[in-house]
Amino acid sequence: MELYSTEHVIFIVLMFVCLAAAVLVFKLALKTDKARDIFIRCLGGLLTVTIITNRISLAAYNDKGFGALNLIPNTYCGMTSLLLGLFALFGKRNMNIFHFLVYVEIIGAIAAIFFPNFLGQNPSFFFLPTITGMDHHACGLILCIILILGKWFEPSFKRWYVFPIGISAYTLLGMFLIDPLGYTGSMSVDEPLVAGTPLKWWFVLLGGTALVAAFSFVYNIVKARLAKKKLGGTTIQAETDECAQTIETQNN
Numbered sequence: 001m002e003l004y005s006t007e008h009v010i011f012i013v014l015m016f017v018c019l020a021a022a023v024l025v026f027k028l029a030l031k032t033d034k035a036r037d038i039f040i041r042c043l044g045g046l047l048t049v050t051i052i053t054n055r056i057s058l059a060a061y062n063d064k065g066f067g068a069l070n071l072i073p074n075t076y077c078g079m080t081s082l083l084l085g086l087f088a089l090f091g092k093r094n095m096n097i098f099h100f101l102v103y104v105e106i107i108g109a110i111a112a113i114f115f116p117n118f119l120g121q122n123p124s125f126f127f128l129p130t131i132t133g134m135d136h137h138a139c140g141l142i143l144c145i146i147l148i149l150g151k152w153f154e155p156s157f158k159r160w161y162v163f164p165i166g167i168s169a170y171t172l173l174g175m176f177l178i179d180p181l182g183y184t185g186s187m188s189v190d191e192p193l194v195a196g197t198p199l200k201w202w203f204v205l206l207g208g209t210a211l212v213a214a215f216s217f218v219y220n221i222v223k224a225r226l227a228k229k230k231l232g233g234t235t236i237q238a239e240t241d242e243c244a245q246t247i248e249t250q251n252n
Contacts, residue, residue, distance in 0.1 A: 003117060007125035015113060015138040022142050026149055036150050037093075043143045044088025050136035051081040057128035074177045074186040076170060076193070076204075077108035081136045088143060093152040099159040100166030102144050103212055109141035157220045160213040167205045174201065 002008070022043070030036045055071045055078065073079040084101045091097075116134055125131065147153045174187025185191035193199040 003115070005125065008116070011125075011134060011138075012113060015141075018138070019142050019145065022146060023149065026146055040143070040146055040150055040152060041089050043139070043146060044085045044090075047081055047085030047136060047139045047143055048089060049085075050132065050139050051078060051085060054078070054129070054132035054136050057132050061129050072173075072177065074174065074183040076104055076187065077112060077137065079170060079173070079187075080104045080108060081140045084140060084143065088147065088152075093150070094154070096159060096162050097166070098147065098153040099156065099162040102147060102153050103163060103208070104166070105140045106144050109137040109144070112137040113141065155216040155219040157213065157216040160209070160216055163212045164205055164209045167201065167208060171201045171205070 026036060026039055030039055051073065052071070055073060059070050073082055080101050083097070084105050087095060087097055087101065112134060116130065144153075170187045171189060174189040177183040177186040178189060188199065188201045188204060191200070193204070
């Protein structure tokens, strides 16, 4: 597939259209928390279906068969899409695991949607491993944004530790997949995310943890200052209203 071919550009445009539609429906049409939670669960179900479809297509393409073990995602993006979809479908807001999955999903989705060279390739854009891979990344990105809008996830410095725990768990899974199943490159244990770079599991663990901790720390500081500023403005407005009411009462 040629990068930024007509088909690729059309896919990106359609993804943004779907994202805009999802945001508008979520913000304008859904008025209650219950309705919004149902919407999130539906997106979680859709993401689960897309990643399962992708795994089936990859198993067929790689001639691995359709056994349960062969359908287990062996990449950060695949496993994250599966877990994110399931936890959005059956979980609840602000679960600890979201403080790992959302970060990985957003970064992976942006990379795959705009630079899908590492996905299963074929001259046809509609080669199933390629198009289903882009589908689950696009759906995952939309779900992450809706999770943020719905307050199912908000960055928190207190939960930075969830990211290294998640990467460590992925690494252990990758070691298992490499040994009995022969999936070389699983979870970047023996091969980097991008060939020719140091992006193996240890680099993702250290670098990713530092970035998540720094981002969440800055986010919480900015949030606290904005809240303090807003509170100060509210107090000033309340005092102004009280003075105006007192003057009016005296004049009467």
